[in-house]
Amino acid sequence: MPAIVGAVKVINVSTSGIFHIGDVYTMAPKSRAKTFAGGASFNTGNDIRVQVADSHTYVYDKDTFDQNVAGT
Template sequence: MPAILGSLKVINISSGGVLSIGDVGLISPKTTAKTYAGSGSFNTGDFPQTYNVISSTNTNDNDVLDENIIAAI
């Protein structure tokens, strides 16, 4: 089904990122990363406002592999 878009604002696309507009059969990133951040760290928009009194981030990770990338050609 076709996508109808209004305005689109792309700030940044990293070297392993994927930007897709419209119909997509398969989206396959080529890299993965694990990022730890506290409350309100990844807010987006032109004028974000956050009010966090106490923020704690749990970084315990017991599994060995999180995302296994399988290249699809």
């Protein structure tokens, strides 16, 4: 059923977000990311104690494209 929409003010749409007004059959947002992190990274929880004396993150990535996002 068609919708009647008044004024719309869009402040921000993130890179992996979708802004849509009206009827839709399907929506498929696409995004990609690559993350490198050193020792003791991404810890979650209460009262975490981590001791890392020397942390290095060595990255050798011979691939040109890791996650190809194509199409609609």
